[in-house]
Amino acid sequence: MSQILDSLDNARAAAERQAWRAAYTAYGGVDASELSAGDFEHFGEAAWWSGKIDEAIRYREKAFAAYTSAGDDHGAARVALTLAWDYEGKGSFAVSNGWFASADRLLADLDESPEHARLLLTKGLGAMAQGELEAATAIFDEAYSLAKRVGSRDAQMLALSGKGRTFIIAGQIDKGLALLDEASASALCGDISAHSAGLVYCITISACQDVGDYRRAAEWTEAANSWCDTLDVTGFPGACRVHRAEAMRLRGEWSAAEAQALTACEELKDFDQMIPAAGWYEIGEIRRRRGDLAGAEEAYRVSSELGREPQPGLSLVRLAEGKAEVALAGVTRSLEEAQSPLFRLRRLPAQVEIAIAVGDLETARAAADEMEQTVDAYKIGDRRAAAFDAMVQFARGQILLAEKDWAGAIRVLRHSRDAWQGVGAPYETARVRAALGTAYRRGGDEHASTVELEGALAAFERLGAGPEAARLKELLGRTETRRTFLFTDIVDSTRLLETLGDDKWRRLLARHDELVGDAITTSGGEVVKRTGDGFFASFETPKAAIEAAVAIQRALAAEIVAPDIRIGAHAGGAFRTDSETADYGGQGVHVAARIGAAAGTGEILVSAETLDASGGGFRAAERRTETLKGVAEPVEVVAIEWR
Numbered sequence: 067m068s069q070i071l072d073s074l075d076n077a078r079a080a081a082e083r084q085a086w087r088a089a090y091t092a093y094g095g096v097d098a099s100e101l102s103a104g105d106f107e108h109f110g111e112a113a114w115w116s117g118k119i120d121e122a123i124r125y126r127e128k129a130f131a132a133y134t135s136a137g138d139d140h141g142a143a144r145v146a147l148t149l150a151w152d153y154e155g156k157g158s159f160a161v162s163n164g165w166f167a168s169a170d171r172l173l174a175d176l177d178e179s180p181e182h183a184r185l186l187l188t189k190g191l192g193a194m195a196q197g198e199l200e201a202a203t204a205i206f207d208e209a210y211s212l213a214k215r216v217g218s219r220d221a222q223m224l225a226l227s228g229k230g231r232t233f234i235i236a237g238q239i240d241k242g243l244a245l246l247d248e249a250s251a252s253a254l255c256g257d258i259s260a261h262s263a264g265l266v267y268c269i270t271i272s273a274c275q276d277v278g279d280y281r282r283a284a285e286w287t288e289a290a291n292s293w294c295d296t297l298d299v300t301g302f303p304g305a306c307r308v309h310r311a312e313a314m315r316l317r318g319e320w321s322a323a324e325a326q327a328l329t330a331c332e333e334l335k336d337f338d339q340m341i342p343a344a345g346w347y348e349i350g351e352i353r354r355r356r357g358d359l360a361g362a363e364e365a366y367r368v369s370s371e372l373g374r375e376p377q378p379g380l381s382l383v384r385l386a387e388g389k390a391e392v393a394l395a396g397v398t399r400s401l402e403e404a405q406s407p408l409f410r411l412r413r414l415p416a417q418v419e420i421a422i423a424v425g426d427l428e429t430a431r432a433a434a435d436e437m438e439q440t441v442d443a444y445k446i447g448d449r450r451a452a453a454f455d456a457m458v459q460f461a462r463g464q465i466l467l468a469e470k471d472w473a474g475a476i477r478v479l480r481h482s483r484d485a486w487q488g489v490g491a492p493y494e495t496a497r498v499r500a501a502l503g504t505a506y507r508r509g510g511d512e513h514a515s516t517v518e519l520e521g522a523l524a525a526f527e528r529l530g531a532g533p534e535a536a537r538l539k540e541l542l543g544r545t546e547t548r549r550t551f552l553f554t555d556i557v558d559s560t561r562l563l564e565t566l567g568d569d570k571w572r573r574l575l576a577r578h579d580e581l582v583g584d585a586i587t588t589s590g591g592e593v594v595k596r597t598g599d600g601f602f603a604s605f606e607t608p609k610a611a612i613e614a615a616v617a618i619q620r621a622l623a624a625e626i627v628a629p630d631i632r633i634g635a636h637a638g639g640a641f642r643t644d645s646e647t648a649d650y651g652g653q654g655v656h657v658a659a660r661i662g663a664a665a666g667t668g669e670i671l672v673s674a675e676t677l678d679a680s681g682g683g684f685r686a687a688e689r690r691t692e693t694l695k696g697v698a699e700p701v702e703v704v705a706i707e708w709r
Contacts, residue, residue, distance in 0.1 A: 634662025
């Protein structure tokens, strides 16, 4: 018996300090017959924070029965309100309504209490969800006043949060954000319970994201994460992880964001379906950006099954699949069903992009106009939220590109690029830079175009946005291929010129060019370009390149007078840098050039891996290691014995 009492005392002490994981473990070691109504209530809370949702409901129902048997109507009403929340999260709305009705009946003839304030809060949230904003504001004010009279700090801060959210829905952004900041600061200092603090954070962060104030959302997300870390819990549970995933995705931390969202979905797979629904949608967004269209579609499907509209993500998948008409139909249908301006704003950028893809500029312009009107209606102070402004300017820039107004597109896309950079969103910034690079190119400024396109390409490659990176490589003429590259160079050409004089040097150089060029083409290679006194050539196979190098050296050696040359070759990846000149760039070219520079007079120097890939048949000297300029690791090379 003493051990049971010790365990019960430990459980109660852990619950008192909100150490919920410890409380859950301790309560699990106590016989149920020893638990009071308050113990069952705390056991349910501990199970909830530990992600044991079904257990939480079971213990709360036991707490309700125990409070009812003891004649504690306040306690029974408090648990009934919690159960109403639990069952609403599970999508059991009839059961939820039953528990709410029980709480309402129990409190009808009782004096004012914190439970009465919680009852009003639930009614206020219902009115807000129904779009009855004036009624919701009045109910939240009443709840705040009542909570203050009965000394419920939790209910006061929740009432402030509800009122702030209502103001934002009504377009009173500054007033709403001020109330949410106040409530969240109270949660941060720890003067309200963990559950209430979690609700306040969730309301604040989601509201900030809705109005495009991503910096504010990121600040409160970090605060909420720090707060979660101080508790012995797995999260709120889950909700904080979704907010964290959204912030990470915006910052370009895609792998970490997907892991956070997957954890949230796992924690709440049997409870509060809207949170895992949001988590699966977030997973779909990350996968779509990576080019995993099948994985994205699966994530959107799960999100839809859990109750979240899978748009505009699903339509953007269809667009990526080349089904633009289907994509436009999907996003248009979702807009017809969406009434809230902020909900519509989430879908309108996709409608602009898809409408342009099908050539429907009228629809694209109408969507951009609506975006602008909504963004102006939800200003923070006298300014648009930076992210919202960037979205509008990008939409305008895409339309101007389609209309071939290069100067206009450049102007607004530069604005959008700078705004997204200020937000700290690398993927969105890169998308705008890609469009801006296209506008510069069409306008004739190739240098500015290359700067923007290369910057966008680097960002896409760093993020792992495969489809976007591939498209830009093609645009830049940098679709990677594997070739064997060969460089030749005349040794001491300046001394030869001084010795022979201009006329003889020109004749000697012409003969050199003829012999080298013939050997390259006869071996199946292509002359990419002249490099001063040498050649840059490309071959499909290492064998062909080495054969050409041997033929060049032997042809020059057979001449009565010929310059000494050095040759370097390397097989590696490269890309076309210019579709008109058929030039190449990339690491493979760079290594080949450096090997050529390291070769001695009359030497054919190739990388060892190139010789190994040639299939043999060439005599070679001992292998050696060269440290090449601009190449991180030493390269093993070998000289071909051609004489």
